[in-house]
Amino acid sequence: MKPIYVLNGPNLNRLGKREPAIYGTTTLAEVEQFCRDSAGDRPVVFHQTNSEEALINWVHEAIDEGAGIIINPAAFTFTSLALLDALKMFEGPVIEFHISNIHKREPIYHRSYVSMRADAVMAGLGAGGYATAVRAMLDMIAAR
Ligand code: CA2
Secondary structure, three states: OOOEEEEEOOOHHHOOOOOHHHHOOOOHHHHHHHHHHHHOOOOEEEEEOOOHHHHHHHHHHHHHHOOEEEEEOHHHHHOOHHHHHHHHOOOOOEEEEEOOOHHHOOHHHOOOOHHHOOOEEEEOOOOOHHHHHHHHHHHHHHOO
């Protein structure tokens, strides 16, 4: 069975350790665990990086091996045409995920390049929303 890729961009390794009012107190290790719990039998490939190159390389890996991609590109959401181009090569479902509601924040966080490819966009559900995203991804994969 092909895995779901859950990919996380820059600074999310600090999740749970700063700005708890916006991002909560859940750590990325805890997020990984509840993604795996929510996926049931479906394998999960879970990564975080501060590097745009590494994030794109994992999208390339998913193009060959993944059933779906859930991606929190963090700041690359708003800057990276290279990430958008890589995601456009992926044929399965893509969910863009943000812990906070980016639309409630400053205007620089309102224009997402990744949304131009994403099949669904989730924002503002907190770190617990990753589990919801995994369940939604299972349904999207099943519907294909
Ligand atoms: O809400 C999200 O998930 C974001 O993708 C997080 C990004 C931010 O650039 C996006 O606008 C929204 C990263 C925020 C900074 O990283 C932190 C990570 C953990 C704790 C505090 C900040």
